[in-house]
Amino acid sequence: MCPICKECGENINHLREICSGWQETNVFFNKKKGCIDGKYTEFKGDDSVLEYNCPNPNCEKTLFTNPAEAEEFLREKDELQEIVAEKLKQIEEGKDES
Numbered sequence: 001m002c003p004i005c006k007e008c009g010e011n012i013n014h015l016r017e018i019c020s021g022w023q024e025t026n027v028f029f030n031k032k033k034g035c036i037d038g039k040y041t042e043f044k045g046d047d048s049v050l051e052y053n054c055p056n057p058n059c060e061k062t063l064f065t066n067p068a069e070a071e072e073f074l075r076e077k078d079e080l081q082e083i084v085a086e087k088l089k090q091i092e093e094g095k096d097e098s
């Protein structure tokens with residue numbers, strides 16, 4: 001059981017976070033390769049775009065635009081799964097008694 005995307009109805013077990021920014025790479029000339037080479041990269045977010053999208057390749061719609069909503073979505077689904085699991089357990093135990 002996974003959370004369900006409200007756009008495509010598919011089961012999704014995670015969200016895809018998209019954030020804007022830039023990547024920094026220290027470039028140097030690699031004599032062995034005879035070309036420019038990258039030494040170290042670091043991503044730096046600029047906070048202008050932050051989206052939580054459906055990971056389904058046929059959907060990829062933006063479901064949330066802030067981390068709190070995304071977290072709530074994932075956590076609520078987990079709690080719902082626990083409630084359902086608890087109910088199923090009660091039903092099974094009820095059957096055992098009869």
Ligand SMILES: [Zn+2]
Nearest residue numbers: 005008054059
């Ligand atoms: Zn979707």
